[in-house]
Amino acid sequence: MATTEMPNWFVTQFNKRAQHIYQAKGNRLKGTVAGADRIEANEAKWRLVGKGEAKEFQRGQAATPANTGRGIVGAPLKTFQFFDEVHDYDSDRAADPNGAQEKEKIFEQGGMALGRSADREIMNVLNTGAATAGNNFIDLGTTAFDAAAAMTMCQRLQAADVPWEGQVYCPLPSLLWNQLLSAKVVNSSDHVGQDLPFVKSTDTRFWNGVNWFLLSDSFFPVPAANKFDVFLYHKEAVGHAPHTELKTYWTWLNKFTCWEVNMLSKGANVLLQQEGIVRLRAPSNTAITLN
Structure with missing residues (x-):
């Protein structure tokens, strides 16, 4: 040849x-x-x-390692x-x-x-590493995703002392993305993300300290019929x-x-900090309604 x-x-x-x-x-x-x-x-x-904590110093006492x-x-x-x-x-x-x-x-x-x-x-990595029970797992059941559910995800991550400095991300499938945008509090030009590395490739919103963006449905895990999982995570978690x-x-x-x-x-690719990820399980067969 x-x-x-x-x-x-x-x-x-x-x-x-x-x-x-x-x-x-x-x-x-x-x-x-x-x-x-x-x-x-x-x-x-x-x-x-x-993560370490400072301790009170007492004269003559041996220091305790932070470990x-x-x-x-x-x-x-x-x-x-x-x-x-x-x-x-x-x-x-x-x-x-x-x-x-x-x-x-x-x-x-x-x-x-x-x-x-x-x-x-x-x-x-997100799917394998994110919790499926406990505080960092939210199951909406048959309730449609909305701005309140998005804020609940944020609160769970904030409760874990995750830094809230603009480095938190949440890709969404098409249904959840449009359900989120149906809320007037979110769908505003004031929240359009400008600094994301892919801002010219997909739609984005920076709202409540999180970079929300549209990602193809094919990337999201399907744990059961009419369900899919999405992830809110800090950049340093993965x-x-x-x-x-x-x-x-x-x-x-x-x-x-x-x-x-x-x-x-x-x-x-590798999981670095599981506590920096929140998993939300949402129905994939709910309607889009304007709020």
């Missing part, structure tokens, strides 16, 4: 385009969680510093791949710069797929380490008269 290199003009042009698509349209959760402190070999690491539970949390790097073929005549001659529409579609598809895989990994965001390789297969595209990204 004969192989040759993709022309330089083609590799340069489309690698840059793929990187842009990956950052702009994929990985919407990347900026909402904590980056790794460092990466060693094939493992990402985060440093944790526990704040400092430590390091590590997670192995995973590699994600998007692979496809671009046949010569499907793309109106592969080496023709004026007929590369097919390759542009493939790059866009691959970039979006890799971005979504990173988002799903972060959502998996770690994400994008070690290698995107690498792209093109190879010409003379025997099959096509190009093969191999797109790879690598990263790690």
Whole structure:
């Protein structure tokens, strides 16, 4: 099987385009969680510093260590791949710069797929790590999600002494997003988020100290029929380490008269602080009503 290199003009042009698509349209959760402190070999690491209390000092008494539970949390790097073929005549001659529409579609598809895989990994960490009982779990039963339910989520996180400094996030599926916006107190231009890393990719609101935003329904876990779980979390509750965001390789297969595209990204995700996440279980078959 004969192989040759993709022309330089083609590799340069489309690698840059793929990187842009990956950052702009994929990985919407990347900026909402904590980056790794460092990466060693094939493992990402985060440093944790526990919560300590000051104690009264008494003359002549030995000091008591705070025992704040400092430590390091590590997670192995995973590699994600998007692979496809671009046949010569499907793309109106592969080496023709004026007929590369097919390759542009493939790059866009691959970039979006890799971005979504990173988002799903972060959502998996939230789903695995968030409580399913106790103060940080709310089950609405058959009651529709609304602004009051959103505020209850906030109160539960605040009660856990989670910092309320603008670094709290809550992605919502389409139904809950529109139910939240049905409240006049939320649906105001005063609350439109401006500083989120994905503000041009989805709708956002900064309300009650939380960055609320719309995320595709496909990312949310379904624990039972007509139910889905959503998560309110502080940025430092989950770690994400994008070690290698995107690498792209093109190879010409003379025997099959096509190009093969191999797109790879690598990263790690880990739960850092369970108390920094609130899980809300909401019905997925309720109506949207204006408040």
